[in-house]
Amino acid sequence: MSELDLYTRYLDLGVKLGRSGEELATWVENKVRQDIERNDRQMERERKREEMELQKQERVMQSQREERESERQLELRRMELEAQKSLNVTPGTPTPHSNYTKPKLPPITEFSQVDLYLERFENYAKSMKWQPADYASCLANLLQGEALSVFLSLGP
Template identity: 35%
Template sequence: MDLTKIVDAGKALGLDGVELREFVEKRGEAVREREERALEREERNREREEKERNRDKEERDRREVLEKDEAERKRASEEKERENERVKEAENQAYLIEMQRLEIQLEQEKNRARPGGRVLPNPESRVKASKPKLPPFHDRTDDLDAYLKRFERYATSQEWKEIEWPVNLSALLTGKALEVYSRLSSAEAHDYKLLKLALLKRFQLTADGFRHKLRTAKPEYGESGPQFAARLSNYLDRWIDLAEGEKTFQGLKDLLLREQFTDGCGKDLALFLRERQPKTIQAMTEIAEPYLEARGGYLVNQ
């Protein structure tokens, strides 16, 4: 506000003294009000611009979140589609393997035919392949031990001969489990016990593995008392089965003694005993003695 200009304007109107002072004060007050209103407009404009910038930023952030979510959904959908393709490919591979095996058996059967057209007996040629009405095994989501038990119960209910079990199980395998089956020799692939043992080893479901599960098991969230007890009982049964122990008091006693004997030895001797897997505590001590004598050692490291 320029007071000199206001005073000059007042004098130009012929004012002086009190009249000039009142004129200057009124005109000065009007100028200050205009300046204040101008400042208020500028402040409102700045606030509006700031709000607009914030809205723009929020909108960009919201779009980024939506785009990120959409990209994640797309990635999950593509991954699921790829997984479905892998499962289909594995199922097709298992089917082709089985068809090739059946074709080979048919060719062998023709070659063994007698002059009169009669086929010579051959146990493998009578293996009947059936498509089990069970979902395929997926190593990422299924427990192999539980799946095999389910398969065995189903096979028993269908009254399949055990010689039919391997080929029927192969039609249900995918991923790593199918790789195990495809890498077995023909003889091993037709022996259910050998196939099952190979699968259990591949997924580390061994006697030592179930022993560790039994010793470290804790109730899971939402698991009832009877369910937890049943799970512990299953771990113990599988430990005994895979350790080839007897489900008797003496058999369980021998199994526990072998475990404690091995755990109490030095690391080298314990590894030596686990590699040889003695079936009784007596056999374990008979193996341990020559080992210690040859090395001049003791049961524990000193």
């Protein structure tokens, strides 16, 4: 309702109540001011209520984002554990993509047929999904005696 409508309404009501002159004008002014203030307070309450509702919705959305992120982390961890299982690696054991463990092959001896041994090693490395660039450092763990001396003489 507009201010003009409020004045008209209270003026008619004041006249019906028997008010007139300065008393009527003061009474109408007070009533219009009270209505405007009441309306302002009501609008402020509505604004605060809407603001609180928005904050509540933001908290819910943040909680949902955090929950989704937590689920993603759990899924990544689950996939990581499955990958370790498929590689036949137990948790805590380095994976092929980090530190390579000593291969579960017998060490090479002076009596071994080198080409057959290297083929066996390569098959093992492939089954463990090692990177070919890392084969040499893993093979070094299996060398003994003269084979180790030759390998070390090659340098980095």
